[in-house]
Amino acid sequence: MAKAKTAFVCTECGADYSKWQGQCTACQAWNTISEVRGVAGPGKGARSARFEGYAGSLSEVKSLDEVSLAEQARISTGMQEFDRVLGGGLVEGSAVLMGGHPGAGKSTLLLQAVCQLAEQHPALYVTGEESLQQVAMRAKRLGLPTKDLKMLSETSVERLMQVAEMEKPRILVIDSIQVMHVADIESAPGSVSQVRESAAFLTRFAKQTGTILLLVGHVTKDGSLAGPKVLEHMIDCSILLEGSSDSRYRTLRGIKNRFGAVNELGVFAMLEQGLKEVKNPSAIFLNRGEEAAPGSVVMVVWEGTRPMLVEIQALVDMAQGSYPRRVAVGTDQNRLAMLLAVLHRHGDMHVADQDVFVNVVAGVKVNETSADLALLSAVVSSFRNRALPQDLVIFGEVGLSGEIRPVPNGQERIYEAAKHGFTRALVPKANVPRKPVEGMKVIPVTKLSDALSALEEL
Numbered sequence: 312m313a314k315a316k317t318a319f320v321c322t323e324c325g326a327d328y329s330k331w332q333g334q335c336t337a338c339q340a341w342n343t344i345s346e347v348r349g350v351a352g353p354g355k356g357a358r359s360a361r362f363e364g365y366a367g368s369l370s371e372v373k374s375l376d377e378v379s380l381a382e383q384a385r386i387s388t389g390m391q392e393f394d395r396v397l398g399g400g401l402v403e404g405s406a407v408l409m410g411g412h413p414g415a416g417k418s419t420l421l422l423q424a425v426c427q428l429a430e431q432h433p434a435l436y437v438t439g440e441e442s443l444q445q446v447a448m449r450a451k452r453l454g455l456p457t458k459d460l461k462m463l464s465e466t467s468v469e470r471l472m473q474v475a476e477m478e479k480p481r482i483l484v485i486d487s488i489q490v491m492h493v494a495d496i497e498s499a500p501g502s503v504s505q506v507r508e509s510a511a512f513l514t515r516f517a518k519q520t521g522t523i524l525l526l527v528g529h530v531t532k533d534g535s536l537a538g539p540k541v542l543e544h545m546i547d548c549s550i551l552l553e554g555s556s557d558s559r560y561r562t563l564r565g566i567k568n569r570f571g572a573v574n575e576l577g578v579f580a581m582l583e584q585g586l587k588e589v590k591n592p593s594a595i596f597l598n599r600g601e602e603a604a605p606g607s608v609v610m611v612v613w614e615g616t617r618p619m620l621v622e623i624q625a626l627v628d629m630a631q632g633s634y635p636r637r638v639a640v641g642t643d644q645n646r647l648a649m650l651l652a653v654l655h656r657h658g659d660m661h662v663a664d665q666d667v668f669v670n671v672v673a674g675v676k677v678n679e680t681s682a683d684l685a686l687l688s689a690v691v692s693s694f695r696n697r698a699l700p701q702d703l704v705i706f707g708e709v710g711l712s713g714e715i716r717p718v719p720n721g722q723e724r725i726y727e728a729a730k731h732g733f734t735r736a737l738v739p740k741a742n743v744p745r746k747p748v749e750g751m752k753v754i755p756v757t758k759l760s761d762a763l764s765a766l767e768e769l
Contacts (some may be wrong), residue, residue: 320347322503325541347504383570386482386523389427392578392588393420395615396550396563398571401482405570406514406524406545408488411552416561417527418486420552420579420586422450425484425525429460435480439466439490453585466500468493468509472516480522485513487527488542507541514545543567554581558674560595561586565615575615593620593731596673603701606693609733610685611706611724612677618720618727620704622672623682625689627665635664641671642682650709654687657713657759662694681718683709684737687759688766700735700769704728707739713759717741725751737765 319328321344326337334341385400394400397407411417418441425434438446443462450457461478465471468491475483485491491509492500499505510526517524526546543549547569554561563577578589589595597609597620606625611618623642630636639647647669654660669686671677684707692699706724708716718724721742728736729751740755747753756762 318347319344320503321540323540345503347498347502347507386428386432388424390424390577390588391590392563393424396565396568396575396577397548398565398568398575401523402547402570403481403523404518404521405547406517406526407548407550408526408528408542408546409550409552410528410530412530412554415552415554416579416581416586417552418446419449419453420563421484421486421525421527422446423453423455423585425482426450426455426457426460428482430456432481433461433479434459434482434484435461435463435475435478436484436486437463437465437471438486439464440487455585466490466492468512472512475516475522479520482523482525483513483517484525485527487529488513489529510542510545553676555674560589560673562675572615576619593618593727596621596675597731598673599701603698605696605698606689608685608689608692608699609704609728610677610682611704611728612675612679612681613718613720613724618724619675620728620731621675621677623677623685623689624670624672625686625693626668627662627690627694628668630664630666635662636666636668638667639669641675642669642677642686646680646683647686649711650683650687651690653709653711653713653759654690658687658691658763660691660694660763662690665694679718680708680716681706681724683707684715684739684756684762688737688762691763691766699766702732702734703737703769704733704735705737707737707742707756707762709759715739715756715758715762725753735769737762 319331321335321338321340323340323343324335324338326335328344331344331346335343383402385402387394387400409417409421425436428434443464446462447457463474488506488510489501492505493508493512496504496508513524516522549567551564551566552561553564559581561579561581563579565573565575567573578592579586580589599607599622607622609620609622611620637644637648647667651662651667655662667690685705687709688699688705706718708718710716717739721738722744725736725738725744725748729748734750735752735754737754737756740757743753743755754765756765
């Protein structure tokens with residue numbers, strides 16, 4: 312009998328240690344080192360396959376110019392927003408990991424997609440967290456075609472591989488990877504070693520047979536994918552389904568994609584019939600009141616390969632306590648504090664004794680710096696209790712020295728705003744289009760003081 316081998320692995324960076332310790336010296340994270348138990352040395356059967364790598368063993372050596380450049384065929388999921396995040400559709404032999412908070416709609420979205428795909432391609436849906444009856448009841452409630460989809464309730468990777476070899480599905484869905492387990496690993500399902508080995512076997516099977524593998528993954532409290540960090544290196548595409556329980560909208564964001572652009576964003580609405588794609592996200596995010604209110608302005612952010620119009624709101628009020636509060640929802644709170652310092656230094660506006668609250672409407676999360684100028688404009692509007700025109704759109708990055716820096720795809724942002732009926736745009740001078748935009752008055756600015764003066768004149 313092979314001797315059991317014990318190691319200690321960091322779940323954040325994958326560093327190995329001979330014994331447990333509180334802090335990982337590689338990534339400086341605390342309490343992330345977990346015990347991993349396995350079998351020393353290559354054995355027979357499935358256990359020896361782990362030494363072949365995630366994509367299988369190397370067959371032959373080729374020079375780079377001998378590698379075929381033929382474009383890989385893609386399979387559409389039937390949802391344009393889903394295809395957009397995937398980079399145009401599903402690729403044969405690819406492994407896709409979908410994460411999200413409980414109740415976000417991961418299983419619902421995949422069930423909708425795979426029921427449509429099963430009408431044209433052999434598909435196998437493996438559920439380990441729900442019974443087959445629960446999945447069937449959901450499919451009936453959503454009105455999905457269920458005749459061609461094959462189901463399996465299983466958590467053992469070995470038995471799953473036997474069924475997959477007999478059924479030969481073109482699309483394989485695993486819900487979820489945290490409940491799968493390998494017999495040779497002594498730890499419980501969901502542990503670091505079980506998740507890592509289960510994902511390795513499934514990914515290798517997908518690469519060697521050309522099967523499209525769709526994995527469902529859980530997330531931690533901070534929103535990152537649960538399990539070892541090496542899990543994200545195994546798969547080809549990692550997407551995250553986000554959305555709060557009090558909002559009907561869900562956003563599907565690409566985090567990693569070997570076959571397309573990252574940070575693509577797809578928007579869905581949660582209805583009784585399931586998740587319905589929103590083909591014009593700007594329309595739902597611009598549901599503003601009839602009357603203009605102070606502290607509200609529309610900005611144009613760039614998500615993946617398309618612009619999107621989003622409303623940002625700010626509320627500036629006299630501080631109620633000894634320390635003024637800085638609260639940002641949907642954007643970086645540290646950047647808010649930095650921009651307020653720039654506003655004081657280069658805009659001559661003192662808000663150190665004020666509470667400042669900033670919110671991006673509809674639960675959208677903005678990570679790019681193009682929202683700087685719009686954020687400060689909303690703060691100035693609320694502080695002076697003066698509403699900005701509703702036909703005004705703003706974007707631009709604000710530097711520490713008070714300069715307004717250009718942002719990528721500036722002209723496309725202006726064209727998108729013009730399509731939605733906006734007639735005025737406050738933008739960096741370098742982003743002004745060479746040809747005038749019909750029906751749009753573009754106001755170029757180079758410094759924060761110029762932007763504040765332009766807001767006064769509007």
